[in-house]
Amino acid sequence: MDLEVVIVSHGAEGLLRNCLRSLAEHPPATAAMRVTVVDSGSPDGTPEMVEREFPQVRLLRRDNVGFSAANNVALRETDAAAVLLLNPDTEVYAGTLDAALARLAVDPRIGMVGVKLVMESGELDHACKRSFP
Template sequence: MDLSIIIVNYRTYELTKQTINSVIETVIDLDYEIIVVDNASCDGSLEKLIEDFESFNNITFLANKTNDGFAVANNLALKESVGDYVLLLNSDVIVKENTINKSLNFIKNNSNIGILGCKVVLPDGTLDKACRRSFPTFEVSFYRMSGLSKIFPNSKRFNRYNLSYLDENGTYPVDCVVGAFMLIRSNLLKECNGLDESFFMYGEDIDICYRIKQMGYEVYYYGEYEIIHYKGASGKNKKLLYEFHNSMEIFYNKHYKKQDSFLINALTYISIWTLYYLKLLVLSLKTIF
């Protein structure tokens, strides 16, 4: 089989249905399967999706009894997948015409590429900056958090985090792409034992890019084709805010802590959790007012 497409659903019935339909409508002449994993939604969305797509033999539905995170759900589907390539696809995206076919063709024809991401745009047509990034080293993160990346948006030094100085419609190697659309060679993903389940949500996409690059493969941004990402459609709350910043610490501990000095380690932790508490305060004030 050419491709296994994995979609994780968590209380996003309408969006998930829209995502699946966009795949069905745009993928042509491929032997593919869709595996939908429901993360204990308990809102009837899984049952409705099964009913909606019961006539499609290439769509499989799996159910987690508890929500143990995005990585766990993807790994559950990965064990059942049979495609030569795996596409991790968010449940809040619309796939545009030719995106999957062209992306698959590109990675097939470039054996040095382990992971491929496409252009990701928000509903207003602007670029989702997370779709092509550098790894969040202390230096790269400092330039972003200090505001230097905004002051010098075209600087190769100061704006390495979001790579805004590069053509958003271009094709080139990057450190990492976003998990909303991540096309991966199945054998490499399975060799890595899937996504790291230490990450509940956020960070697992950067981590798998890091690990596959360590194996000697390239991560590529393919900006000629795109998806629309309804980012944050599942809502923002204190738990997600915590998980976002916790994922930063997990990634740092896993890949940079040992090589950085004690001072850099301390500054990193202070920065992560100061930012978290500031955002938590803002979120709490918004709730009150």
């Protein structure tokens, strides 16, 4: 199973650098991975940083059309069996991508998996409950 990682970024140079480093340091052992950054008109040198420091990353420069529309730009261009939509403020740890891909491979009825989000402090991020009372 191949994996496409899509990251939408706007003015997040430092965060994106850390995210891309984590992907480079912890690629899946069980799948080919391609990383695509959709830059939404960053004014801070983000696209130049991606080109300079991560030449293996596919960079798509676009106007700021919003997060969902920017993800759709990359989704329209991939034929990967699995796609990970990742925010630029995320870092991936060893084994995370393999575990997610393994879960997808277990049952063809599974169309989506989520992972535990841990904040820098070590505290669990209850992201799925932000909009609930």
